Amino acid sequence: MARVLTLFAHPRQDRSEINWPMFEAAQTVEGVTCVDLYARYPSFEINIAREQSSLLDHDVIIFQHPLYWYSAPAIIKEWMDLVLEYDFAYGAEGTALSGKVMFNAVSCGTARSAYTVKGGHIAELRTLLMPFERTADLCNMRYLAPYATFSAGSLRAENRVKETVSQWHSFLTALTQDRIDLDAAANALTLTDHPDSFFIGENA
Amino acid sequence: MEILSHAFVYLVAAVVAVPLAQRLGLGSVLGYLIAGVVIGPILGIVGNETADLQHFAEFGVVMMLFLVGLELRPAMLWSMRGQLIGLGGLQVTLTTAVIAAGCMAFGLSWQSGIAIGMVLALSSTAIVLQSLNEKGWLGTVGGKSAFSVLLTQDVAVIPMLALLPLLAVETLSPSGDDPTAHGAMLLDLVPDWAQPLVIIAAIATIIIGGRYLIRPMFRFIAHSRLREVFTAAALLLVIGIALFMTAIGLSPALGTFLAGVVLSDSEYRHELENDIEPFKGLLLGLFFLTVGAGIDFGLLFDQPIILIGLAFGVMIIKAGILFAIASIFGLRGADRLLFAVGLAQAGEFAFVLFGMASGMGVLPVDLIGKMTLVVALTMILTPAAFILYERVLAPRMVKTNSREADTIETPGSVVIAGLGRFGQIVTRLLATNGHDVVVLDHDPEVVENLSRVGFRAYYGDATRPDLLHTTGIEDARLFVAAIDNRDKLTALVEHVAKHYPKVRILARAHDRHHVYELEKAGAHCVQRETFDSALNLGRDALIELGLHPFRAERKKQAFRAHDFETLEKLRERWNEHGVDKGYIDTMRSQNETLFELMRDERDEKTHGDRHWTPPPCANPDP
Numbered sequence: 159m160a161r162v163l164t165l166f167a168h169p170r171q172d173r174s175e176i177n178w179p180m181f182e183a184a185q186t187v188e189g190v191t192c193v194d195l196y197a198r199y200p201s202f203e204i205n206i207a208r209e210q211s212s213l214l215d216h217d218v219i220i221f222q223h224p225l226y227w228y229s230a231p232a233i234i235k236e237w238m239d240l241v242l243e244y245d246f247a248y249g250a251e252g253t254a255l256s257g258k259v260m261f262n263a264v265s266c267g268t269a270r271s272a273y274t275v276k277g278g279h280i281a282e283l284r285t286l287l288m289p290f291e292r293t294a295d296l297c298n299m300r301y302l303a304p305y306a307t308f309s310a311g312s313l314r315a316e317n318r319v320k321e322t323v324s325q326w327h328s329f330l331t332a333l334t335q336d337r338i339d340l341d342a343a344a345n346a347l348t349l350t351d352h353p354d355s356f357f358i359g360e361n362a
Numbered sequence: 363m364e365i366l367s368h369a370f371v372y373l374v375a376a377v378v379a380v381p382l383a384q385r386l387g388l389g390s391v392l393g394y395l396i397a398g399v400v401i402g403p404i405l406g407i408v409g410n411e412t413a414d415l416q417h418f419a420e421f422g423v424v425m426m427l428f429l430v431g432l433e434l435r436p437a438m439l440w441s442m443r444g445q446l447i448g449l450g451g452l453q454v455t456l457t458t459a460v461i462a463a464g465c466m467a468f469g470l471s472w473q474s475g476i477a478i479g480m481v482l483a484l485s486s487t488a489i490v491l492q493s494l495n496e497k498g499w500l501g502t503v504g505g506k507s508a509f510s511v512l513l514t515q516d517v518a519v520i521p522m523l524a525l526l527p528l529l530a531v532e533t534l535s536p537s538g539d540d541p542t543a544h545g546a547m548l549l550d551l552v553p554d555w556a557q558p559l560v561i562i563a564a565i566a567t568i569i570i571g572g573r574y575l576i577r578p579m580f581r582f583i584a585h586s587r588l589r590e591v592f593t594a595a596a597l598l599l600v601i602g603i604a605l606f607m608t609a610i611g612l613s614p615a616l617g618t619f620l621a622g623v624v625l626s627d628s629e630y631r632h633e634l635e636n637d638i639e640p641f642k643g644l645l646l647g648l649f650f651l652t653v654g655a656g657i658d659f660g661l662l663f664d665q666p667i668i669l670i671g672l673a674f675g676v677m678i679i680k681a682g683i684l685f686a687i688a689s690i691f692g693l694r695g696a697d698r699l700l701f702a703v704g705l706a707q708a709g710e711f712a713f714v715l716f717g718m719a720s721g722m723g724v725l726p727v728d729l730i731g732k733m734t735l736v737v738a739l740t741m742i743l744t745p746a747a748f749i750l751y752e753r754v755l756a757p758r759m760v761k762t763n764s765r766e767a768d769t770i771e772t773p774g775s776v777v778i779a780g781l782g783r784f785g786q787i788v789t790r791l792l793a794t795n796g797h798d799v800v801v802l803d804h805d806p807e808v809v810e811n812l813s814r815v816g817f818r819a820y821y822g823d824a825t826r827p828d829l830l831h832t833t834g835i836e837d838a839r840l841f842v843a844a845i846d847n848r849d850k851l852t853a854l855v856e857h858v859a860k861h862y863p864k865v866r867i868l869a870r871a872h873d874r875h876h877v878y879e880l881e882k883a884g885a886h887c888v889q890r891e892t893f894d895s896a897l898n899l900g901r902d903a904l905i906e907l908g909l910h911p912f913r914a915e916r917k918k919q920a921f922r923a924h925d926f927e928t929l930e931k932l933r934e935r936w937n938e939h940g941v942d943k944g945y946i947d948t949m950r951s952q953n954e955t956l957f958e959l960m961r962d963e964r965d966e967k968t969h970g971d972r973h974w975t976p977p978p979c980a981n982p983d984p
Contacts, residue, residue: 170974171910196912224976231974267977313978 422645431622450514472965504697572624780845859884
């Protein structure tokens with residue numbers, strides 16, 4: 159049983175169309191701990207000890223957030239700056255996170271095709287999220303491809319919210335049950351291009 | 363009526379001469395002396411009664427030593443022990459030895475020599491401290507060194523008081539043939555071997571009594587909140603100790619000095635200082651007046667060259683020794699010169715000690731008359747010496763001094779008035795960040811609790827200008843006005859802004875109008891006392907009502923910013939017209955914009971909270 163920690167960051171949840179339903183769904187999965195960072199730290203006074211001990215209690219760390227300027231909302235950066243300390247997360251003595259799994263679950267306004275070398279953003283989403291991947295590497299964690307929800311602004315109009323949320327629910331469930339092929343997930347460009355290809359065996 | 367007419371003469375002399383002397387840079391001690399000279403030897407208005415008056419006025423000296431003791435916190439003395447024992451100790455002993463040797467060369471006995479040496483070794487704390495303070499030299503290395511020497515001298519007075527009787531020459535020995543001085547005192551009633559025990563017991567009584575009896579007594583009296591009773595208690599304490607010491611046969615000055623030291627780290631120190639200070643000032647002034655009135659001017663006219671020569675001689679010897687000591691302790695350039703020139707005079711303690719010495723037969727009366735004149739002359743020459751230093755000596759040292767000037771330290775402390783629910787938080791934040799904080803409050807319980815946990819908290823009414831002054835507000839960097847009473851607070855800020863223009867003033871306001879009043883009164887930074895806590899509670903309420911914590915926090919921030927904007931907009935109107943129709947209109951329109959600001963419906967792009975608005979749904983690929 160992998161213990162999963164979802165660190166959710168959305169500064170305007172009242173306007174969230176897909177992130178909030180996804181986060182709500184995550185809360186129903188057994189073995190997933192859900193943290194709303196903006197609710198826990200509305201004035202950004204992050205409790206480092208609390209966050210570090212929570213990291214120690216989990217095997218998979220997910221940053222779930224909308225993509226803001228090719229990165230995460232500000233509180234995730236603040237969280238990383240403060241919690242991933244030298245000699246905790248990295249450095250000679252910093253082996254606390256060694257071997258854990260980390261990835262971003264991110265919603266993007268534009269379509270999948272825009273996040274390609276030939277697309278409007280001139281790079282793959284995974285490439286754009288390089289700071290997270292490098293952070294994971296430095297902490298000796300295994301970084302998986304981003305779980306991306308593209309064209310997030312039109313999901314509602316196209317009636318695809320329910321489908322997206324339930325996919326996320328099954329993915330998280332499989333993750334807690336160690337039914338995700340981590341090698342394949344680590345090598346992919348995203349986890350959502352061919353979602354079925356990462357599941358090991360059939361639903362139990 | 364005779365008493366009143368005498369009082370009238372003395373008061374007129376003081377009121378005319380002292381401010382004049384101050385203005386001329388001579389200091390108040392010289393002012394009193396000169397006034398005494400004018401009404402005594404020159405005009406002959408006063409005469410016989412001066413001797414009686416002097417005995418009464420000597421009580422001013424007892425009070426002065428109480429105040430000196432109050433200033434000497436044991437912890438401070440301990441932290442300065444190197445300077446005090448080294449610089450100060452060397453100065454006192456070397457000067458005493460050299461002057462004693464000089465006296466013996468002139469044919470005086472060694473006892474007289476040591477007595478004169480001790481007395482002349484002391485400098486004038488009153489004149490020097492005042493001059494250093496006025497010129498702003500107290501923070502320089504030279505000024506600081508001078509201060510520690512003066513401190514040593516203040517302490518050295520106590521052993522000198524004890525030593526003087528032992529130096530009496532045989533004609534008037536303390537063996538018991540002077541019944542007026544040693545009549546029914548306890549020390550003479552016990553056998554010789556028991557005398558040290560009696561002395562130790564007396565000192566122990568004062569120290570233990572001061573700690574466990576007097577402090578609780580002041581606490582009790584402070585609770586009554588009657589200022590004049592507190593003053594009466596302070597006077598009672600000084601007079602009581604003086605009587606106690608006299609009854610035992612010890613110096614009353616020694617007793618009050620000890621009591622002062624014992625009370626120096628109590629929370630009532632400033633209040634005691636303020637209560638005793640005026641009495642001491644008047645009595646000491648009277649004492650110096652009587653000294654001046656008693657000066658024998660015939661002597662000066664008979665032997666002007668010898669006396670003036672002696673005065674210069676004393677100053678040159680003292681300055682020479684000071685210069686040598688300064689060199690040993692690494693003082694250079696202008697600092698060394700300031701130290702040597704500044705402390706070269708003899709001081710006001712000389713009059714006190716000479717007065718005692720004549721009573722005990724330590725020194726012949728005619729010699730004391732001459733020495734009193736010499737001391738007065740050195741004091742008169744001191745302002746000239748400072749001018750010599752400032753105009754002639756220091757400018758030559760500019761090159762070596764320019765670097766040392768960097769070491770000037772400003773005290774940099776914070777004075778906080780009001781230790782209530784508001785001031786306490788400010789105090790703790792600043793003090794725990796290592797800032798030197800002095801706090802004043804009129805609630806004895808609060809003061810006690812804070813001083814128990816190690817804060818420098820003092821009892822007293824911060825709106826009293828004299829008390830405020832003793833906190834060192836002149837040199838403080840910040841003044842925090844946090845008292846409860848709205849009108850008193852405004853008056854306090856106005857007073858501080860007017861009299862201490864260098865201090866930054868931070869004030870606690872009751873409401874928006876009070877903010878404007880305080881700004882007008884001269885406050886640099888004003889915070890409404892309940893504003894932020896009310897906002898926080900409002901935010902908590904929004905969360906309880908189901909709003910996301912971060913949304914609630916943002917709304918709080920938006921509300922706060924809008925309120926500050928309102929504060930800005932209304933300030934000018936209020937300053938010019940007070941609360942008129944325009945003021946109310948502005949408030950009303952501000953209220954409307956607040957409603958708009960708080961609205962955040964999804965599609966409302968033009969106003970309301972627009973933070974983190976996503977791009978339109980039909981966002982094309984870039």
